[in-house]
C-alpha cells in the first residue's frame with residue numbers, strides 16, 4: 247500500500263467510525279426526585295444525522311431526560327454521553343450543541359442582535375448574525391429590545407440563537423408553541439436545511455403530527471420508561487387504520503361495523519383500509535348519503551397515545 251492509500255484508508259476508517267458512533271448514548275439512565283422515580287433505567291441511542299423525537303404522556307419524564315442530555319441535570323445513576331462527552335462537560339459540548347428550551351431566558355434590555363451575539367460568545371459558536379436573523383424573518387427587528395418583541399418573535403429569536411453556528415446537535419423543546427403557521431413552516435424548512443448539512447435533531451413536543459411527519463425514530467415515554475421505540479410505521483403497525491366521517495340523522499344503517507364517536511360522528515377501524523373505504527363510498531353513493539368531514543388514513547400517533555393504558 248502506498249502512503250496515499252494508507253491516508254485514504256485511515257480517512258475511511260475515521261468516517262465510518264464517526265457515522266457509527268452514536269451522537270447520544272444513554273445507558274440505564276435513572277432520575278429520582280426524592281422518593282419519586284421519574285426516569286427508570288432508560289437506554290437509547292441517537293445516530294448522527296438522525297431526527298429523533300422524544301414523546302410522551304404528561305409527567306412521563308421527557309423534560310427530566312432532556313435536561314440530563316442537555317447537561318442541566320445530573321443523572322441519579324446511569325451514563326449519558328453526548329458527542330462522546332459527558333453533557334456536564336460544558337466547555338466540550340457547548341460549542342457543538344444548540345438548545346431551544348421551552349422558555350427563553352433573554353435579558354429584556356438587550357436588542358435582538360445583541361442577544362444573538364451574547365449566545366454566540368457564551369457557546370463559542372461563530373456565525374453571521376444576519377444569516378440567522380433572515381432565517382427567522384427578524385432582520386427588521388435586529389435593533390429592537392427583547393422586551394418589545396411579541397411572544398412569537400421571542401420564540402423565533404430563541405430558534406435563531408439555537409441554530410447560530412449550525413451546531414452538530416440541536417435540541418428542540420416544544421419549538422413551535424406560540425408560532426403562527428408561516429413561522430412554523432419557516433422553522434421546519436430551516437431544520438430540514440440543517441439536517442441536509444448533517445445536524446442531528448432531538449425534538450420533544452405535544453404536537454404529535456409534527457413528530458409523525460419528520461421523525462426518523464420516536465421514543466415514546468410513559469411513566470419514566472419507553473412504552474415503545476421505533477419508526478412511526480413500527481409504532482403504528484399493530485393498530486388499525488381509521489375512517490372518520492359524519493352522517494345526517496336520516497342515514498340508513500352502515501354497511502360496516504362502526505363506532506359512534508359523538509352525535510352524528512362515526513369511526514371505523516380497519517386492517518383493510520382500501521377495501522372498507524370502497525365499501526363505504528359505494529354504500530354512500532347507492533343511498534345518496536353525504537359523508538361529511540370524511541377522513542381516511544393510516545393510524546396516527548394520536549391513536550398510539552390513546553391506546554396507552556394509564
Ligand SMILES: Nc1ncnc2c1ncn2[C@@H]1O[C@H](COP(=O)(O)OP(=O)(O)OP(=O)(O)O)[C@@H](O)[C@H]1O
Pocket residue numbers: 279282284302303304305306307308309310311
Ligand atoms: N423537581 C422535581 N421535584 C419532584 N418531582 C419532579 C420534579 N421535576 C419533575 N418531577 C416529577 O417527575 C415526573 C416527570 O416530570 P417531567 O417534567 O420530566 O415530565 P414530562 O414528560 O416533561 O411531562 P410534561 O409533558 O407534563 O411536561 C413528573 O411526575 C413530575 O411531577
